[in-house]
Amino acid sequence: MFREINCITIGGEEAVRKVIEETPVAVFVNGRHLTTVILSPGGFQEFITGYLYTEEIARTVDDIESIRVEDNRISVLTKNPFRRGSVKKTILSGCGGSVSYIDAQKLPAIRSDLAATVPEIEAAIAALPRSGRLETVALAGGGRIIVCSNDLDRHNALDRVIGHGLKSNLEFSRLTVLSTGQVTSEMVRKCLVANIPVLVSTDLPTALAVDVAKEAGLCLVGSAGTPDMAVFTHPERISGIEGG
Template sequence: MAARVHISQPGLSVQPDRAVAVHRTLPEEVAVAMVFDGSSAAVMMATPADVQDLALGFALSEGIVTAPDQLDGFELAEHPNGLEARFWLREDRADALAERRRFMAGPVGCGLCGIDSLDAAARDLPSVGDGPRFTRAEVARATDMLRDQQPLHDQTRATHAAGFLLPGAGIVLVREDVGRHNALDKLIGALARQGIDPATGAVVMTSRLSVELVQKCAIAGISTLIAVSAPTAHALRLAQGAGMTLAAFARGGAFDLYSHPHRVTEKVSDVA
């Protein structure tokens, strides 16, 4: 099943001295239900591409599973009102699903919608490992490298991207979506499906650094998060506590380094 990810739409471009007819390419946005063992866990609005990556990344970043082999099957079902991403869990993951239902960061548009307590919003994060090192030049170029691998954004100017940066190798994997959280979940899912350890690289985002992005990266074991815009204060506090390096305002050959700066060096990347 190949869902349409964009449409061509006529419009009127109003300029100071004239108005001209135009056609614009707009990204599609559909409801995607995350269904585990026949029960819907969350519904989010997403770009209908790489939906299996999205669903797997969501399952991993929400703690429903900790590895792809804890899933017994996947099916993508189309409905008049959207898509169902259906996973069947290994029997021993049923309790994890029931527990995580209470703490889910649901619809992408509101970040922490769907959780049932303030304690759930402040869930403890694991400490990330030591992780790879990057040169200052690699971090400074990261968002430019990501920008060169965003075909849907080139067509629509309306999507976010998450990229995986390897030391000495550049951006090796990219996923796009209308939502920044969805783009990251897609990337985490794609890494898992391709057998790439998230702890071996950094994530590069086209958005601000919000709490949910830090949470998802920490759970995935990603030690460095780079973004084109600013972190929120609480996202920074969470990153500091988890041992994560945050690099923000990475654009135009410069960046701000906020936490755990030891992973960014002036030397050649440590690829050992």
């Protein structure tokens, strides 16, 4: 995921720095171009499986007939070859959150009675491998990391771990998502589609993410792994805290 690049320091000396690689990948569904995404190299099978699921293009793994991965192209055939892929955007945010639109009627609600514990969250966050300059997202259960992924973008990393979960027949309603970076409304939407009841981040959620999570039954935990860890929505999903 890194490549060594020659450069000149401010002091005029030759140097080599490791920089993050990024790959533009065109996604085609049933022969039609759906979108082009920027990904870290590798793991495209898991990414596209999770992406099609969280964008509600494929409701199960069985809806996907085949996936062909080439250098900069992912070609997908669904069981219905005449279906035209279209990316649903239930939640849209403008730059800096200045413009937003929420179609509340299309947001699924969480269906789970999971109540995670504070020690489980703390143990999972402590075990979360940090990649430095890449974003990290993981699925965890019972304080244990089940699958972890790194990417330039934490939304892509979330699709990757969801794709792994689909391929492995994981029960999302019993799991927690762990993430580095700020939690956005789009990450909340993806968790709602997958029916993942708890989303924990080392950073804070956006205000829109809090609003959407509160409405749909998703528990948001921010600043995990620090003394400032706090539950922003649905504290009843975290046992062992006041108000839970």
